[in-house]
Amino acid sequence: MTIEQNSLITANALSVVATGEDVSLDETTGLQNVTATPTPAGDADDNDILVSSLHPTFAARLTALGAGTATGAALSGYTGAAGNTGSNAFTITVDPAAGITDISFVGSTGAPLNGLDSDLDTLDGTSILLYTDTTNNNIVLGRAGGPTGAIVFAAYIEETGSPVSGGKIWTVEYQPLKHPDTANADDSVNLLNKVFIGATQDANFSLAGAPSGQQLFLMFTTEGATADVNGRIPGVSIIVTGKNPLNQSDSDAAITSEDTVNSSQGGGKTTLGTNNQAITEQEGLRFSFVTGSRADVTIPNLSPGEAGVEENIDFTQYFGARAATFQVVQETGGTTAKILLTAFKNADNVSGSQSGTNFVDSYANDDGERVAITNGSVTVKTLAGVTISSAVITYNANGTVLITGVPTDAQITYGTATDHNRVMIENAGLLTAKNGDKTHADFDIGGFKVLQTSTSATEIGS
Numbered sequence: 001m002t003i004e005q006n007s008l009i010t011a012n013a014l015s016v017v018a019t020g021e022d023v024s025l026d027e028t029t030g031l032q033n034v035t036a037t038p039t040p041a042g043d044a045d046d047n048d049i050l051v052s053s054l055h056p057t058f059a060a061r062l063t064a065l066g067a068g069t070a071t072g073a074a075l076s077g078y079t080g081a082a083g084n085t086g087s088n089a090f091t092i093t094v095d096p097a098a099g100i101t102d103i104s105f106v107g108s109t110g111a112p113l114n115g116l117d118s119d120l121d122t123l124d125g126t127s128i129l130l131y132t133d134t135t136n137n138n139i140v141l142g143r144a145g146g147p148t149g150a151i152v153f154a155a156y157i158e159e160t161g162s163p164v165s166g167g168k169i170w171t172v173e174y175q176p177l178k179h180p181d182t183a184n185a186d187d188s189v190n191l192l193n194k195v196f197i198g199a200t201q202d203a204n205f206s207l208a209g210a211p212s213g214q215q216l217f218l219m220f221t222t223e224g225a226t227a228d229v230n231g232r233i234p235g236v237s238i239i240v241t242g243k244n245p246l247n248q249s250d251s252d253a254a255i256t257s258e259d260t261v262n263s264s265q266g267g268g269k270t271t272l273g274t275n276n277q278a279i280t281e282q283e284g285l286r287f288s289f290v291t292g293s294r295a296d297v298t299i300p301n302l303s304p305g306e307a308g309v310e311e312n313i314d315f316t317q318y319f320g321a322r323a324a325t326f327q328v329v330q331e332t333g334g335t336t337a338k339i340l341l342t343a344f345k346n347a348d349n350v351s352g353s354q355s356g357t358n359f360v361d362s363y364a365n366d367d368g369e370r371v372a373i374t375n376g377s378v379t380v381k382t383l384a385g386v387t388i389s390s391a392v393i394t395y396n397a398n399g400t401v402l403i404t405g406v407p408t409d410a411q412i413t414y415g416t417a418t419d420h421n422r423v424m425i426e427n428a429g430l431l432t433a434k435n436g437d438k439t440h441a442d443f444d445i446g447g448f449k450v451l452q453t454s455t456s457a458t459e460i461g462s
Contacts, residue, residue, distance in 0.1 A: 016199050016458040021087045023047050023155075023169045024188070025074035027176050035080030047074040047086070055170050058156035061136055067151040068174050076169040088166040090197050090458060095222060095235060098203040100164050101452055103157055104137035106198035118142055118194055121178040128152050128177075130194060140195060150175070157197065167197070169460070197460045200452045205238060207263060207270035209300025214260035214275070215307035216248075217241045217359075219315075220299040227295035236319050236450055237293035239359075242274045243284040243424065247360040248310040255308050261285060264330075264444065271329055271444035278332055278442035284426030286363065287324075288346070289450050290355075292316025313359040317349050320419025323451040327383065331408035334441025336390075338428040339412070341378070341401045343371040343420040366422070372399030377415035380406060402428055404439065411447075 026032035026046040037043035051070045054062075062070075077087025094100060107113050112132035120128045126144045133139035138157040143149040156170040177189055203222040210218055221237040228234050242259025251257075262273045274283050294314040297306050306312045331337055344366045349355050354362045378401055380391035388410060394402040401414065414423075429440025 015093045016090055016197050017093070018090050018458050018460065019088050019166075021077040021089050023074050023076035023078075023089060023171055025072050025171050025173055027072060027173065031080065033078060033080035047076065047078040048080075049073050049075045049078050049086075051172065054172060055156060055158050057136070058139065058154075058158075058170055058172070061133065061139055061156075062151070062154060062172065065133075065141075065151060067154065067172075070172045070174055071176070073170065073172045075171075086168045088160055089169040090460065091166040092164065092199050094201050095203050095224070098201045098222065100199055101202050102137070102198075102200045103159055103164065103167060104198050105132045105140035105155070105157065106196050108193065108196060110196070110198050112137060113140060113195070115147065116194060118191055120189055120191070122152060122175055123178050125178065130191075144175075152177070155195070195460050197458050202449065202451050203235070205449050207272070207299060210263040210270050211299075211302060211304040211307050212263055213304060214256055214262050215304065216245055216255045216260065216310060217307060217313050218261055218263065218272070218299060219293050219297060219302060219313065221293060231295050232292045232316060233295055233298055235291065237290050237298055237315065238448060238450065239288040239290060239293075239313055239315070240272060240448075241286050241360070243286060243426065244363075245360055246310075249357050249361055259283070269446060271446040272448075273444045278330070278444060279425075279427045280442045281427050281429035281431050281440060284340075284424050285445060286422060286424045287448055288422045289319040289321050289324075290315035290317065290349075290421075291319050310360055311356050313355060315349065315355050318346055318354065318421040319450070320345070320421055321450045321452070322417075322419060323377070323413065323415040324423060325411060325413040325447070325449050325451060326425065326445050327447040328406050328410045328412060328443050329408060329446045330444040331441040332443075333434060334438040335407065336404070336439050337406045337408075337441045337443045338439065339403045339406055339443075340424075340426040340428040341373060341403070341412075341414055342366075342424045342426070343373055343399070343414075343416050344369045344422040344424070345371050345418070345420045346422055366424075370399050371416050371418060371420040373401045374415045374417050377413075378403065379411075379413045381411045381413075383409050383411055385411075404428075406443075408441075408443070413451075 024046045031048040032043045032046035033048050034044045051073045075086040076089040113130040116130045118128045118130050128142045131141045140155050142153040152175045153173045158168040160166050206223045207220050219239045221233045225233050244259045246255045246258040262277050264271050292315050297312040375395045378393045380388045391405045
């Protein structure tokens with residue numbers, strides 16, 4: 001089995017690029033590589049390695065799967081020379097201030113492989129189907145005939161670098177493959193356009209330089225993001241407004257006549273509130289995820305005057321996310337807060353139908369575009385990552401989530417099973433005098449971040 005690397009161009013700054021290092025496994029008995037078999041060329045370019053030298057994580061998982069006894073193994077770039085440990089089959093470049101969150105074997109769409117026909121067969125003509133391992137997605141399995149069929153071959157991604165910057169590919173074979181040219185001892189088959197390497201990243205978003213005071217909106221993006229030739233940010237940006245902001249399509253009143261968004265640096269890093277600053281009972285903020293935000297009206301370029309004009313909420317399209325995280329900070333008037341989360345998926349921004357002066361109008365559709373927050377997905381932790389066991393998480397029948405007992409400096413993370421592009425964070429406390437009730441504190445929001453902001457894939461099976 002031969003696996004060579006060819007890159008697939010993507011639109012993201014995150015990139016996975018093949019190095020050109022092959023991983024070629026020869027089915028002939030004995031090792032075939034440039035050291036063991038320098039001639040002929042068809043043997044010298046193989047990358048065979050002892051089965052006993054398989055990466056321990058790979059070997060342990062194959063044993064757990066009951067794969068059986070392997071007949072051969074190979075490692076990308078392996079030459080057989082003393083001290084040689086193979087070479088990266090691909091490299092990864094991330095966006096500024098971003099970090100890799102996952103590397104896996106995927107299909108052409110970026111989804112895990114789940115029964116794709118490899119177009120390879122066993123000697124008896126059984127089709128070999130491809131499956132990304134559900135326990136370790138760094139492993140792809142070639143199974144005979146179906147999901148429980150015998151493992152014919154497998155491959156493993158060994159992630160390299162700290163932080164991860166690439167990976168080697170290991171392969172192992174358990175049965176010989178059917179070859180079209182039986183007269184050629186070096187006839188090769190491969191997984192062209194079948195197997196891809198996928199990578200995802202999280203990026204840090206920055207509110208540094210946000211205009212102070214009460215604003216109609218704020219639009220911010222990832223640290224280090226730069227504009228394209230059209231003056232737009234190609235990656236993900238976030239638009240935040242008050243819960244019910246002024247709709248300038250209908251009114252020329254002052255923006256303070258309705259809900260505003262405020263930024264503050266009272267605690268050091270920039271935090272967000274609404275109206276008189278803190279988010280008090282029944283107030284909230286709406287966060288929308290977009291791409292193609294206009295750079296000149298995106299923080300740090302957004303001025304106070306520009307932040308008061310709905311027309312400047314200028315972006316190309318919504319961005320579908322499955323998870324986000326934020327901090328609850330600067331609580332006042334109580335010891336814990338009550339928070340209600342509601343996720344939405346707005347319609348596509350066709351011909352500007354959702355941006356500019358149409359943006360606030362889109363809020364009218366939110367109730368009918370709700371996306372359920374996944375049961376069990378919400379976590380409440382300290383900023384150091386320790387679970388806050390006193391917080392109570394309630395998943396409501398309408399898809400919203402109520403979180404009570406949230407102390408200050410808490411990190412809340414949530415997820416959805418399908419894409420959403422907006423979330424509303426509300427103070428769920430009742431509009432009654434506290435009278436000693438310390439369970440519905442006012443609070444600010446800090447560190448809002450969309451998770452897995454971009455993905456990239458490269459063809460790795462040819």
